[in-house]
Amino acid sequence: MPFIEPVPLPHGGPSDITLWRIDFPFDASLDDSPAFACLSDDERVRAGRFLRHEDAVRFGGTRAALRELLARHLEVTAQAVRFAKDANGRPQLAQSAAFDFNVSHTGAHGLIAISPLRRVGVDIEQHRVGFDWRSIAPLTLDPAEVTWLERRDAVEQSSAFYDAWVAKEALVKTTGAGIARGLQHLAVLPREDAQVVLRNGIPDDMRDIAAQWIAAPQGYSACVAWSMTPFSHRR
Known part of the structure; x- marks a missing residue:
């Protein structure tokens, strides 16, 4: 090729x-x-x-x-x-x-x-068979998200965890500097549709950022994020 x-x-x-x-x-x-x-x-x-x-x-x-x-x-x-x-x-x-x-x-x-x-960010993750999402939950999930996930069945838990992971990574990559407090201080679950909704408050460095989950190959999750204010409008 x-x-x-x-x-x-x-x-x-x-x-x-x-x-x-x-x-x-x-x-x-x-x-x-x-x-x-x-x-x-x-x-x-x-x-x-x-x-x-x-x-x-x-x-x-x-x-x-x-x-x-x-x-x-x-x-x-x-x-x-x-x-x-x-x-x-x-x-x-x-x-x-x-x-x-x-x-x-x-x-x-x-x-x-x-x-x-405008600034953009993306993330794609492959679902790993047998991956224990609880092992990294303290670094990636808000406590309310953990509580919500625990009420789901095992298949839904895994899929939703990866949805949360890619959304948070895409959001953080879009800011450039990222969120200093860590991914666990962003809450995006439960997911309702393609639009990513930040729950439990929006950090200051995320107020100008939007994101959407996108269609990914089977066994993957993916998300794209962007700054809502174009470069030309910034001061």
């Missing part, structure tokens, strides 16, 4: 946000596959540090697809796209700090969100 072709995904957010799914070619080699030809030398070195081939492909595939998508917006080659980091260490375009993107990957799939107008 000449490059990894991301799949466009529908969402209920602002029309300036484009959302894409990546399906990773685990049978491809980062060294000689055209799918990874646009990676920089630094990116190849970073990919080479992964011990597992699958992890290297996830990183390299996500970065290659991101380069191709951003190149279309900037009208440059994928190799010409340059990245930098903001004051919080969040990746951004060196060519345009006002042009925002965010990525996430797990299992066989990744997500990319791009907007020329």
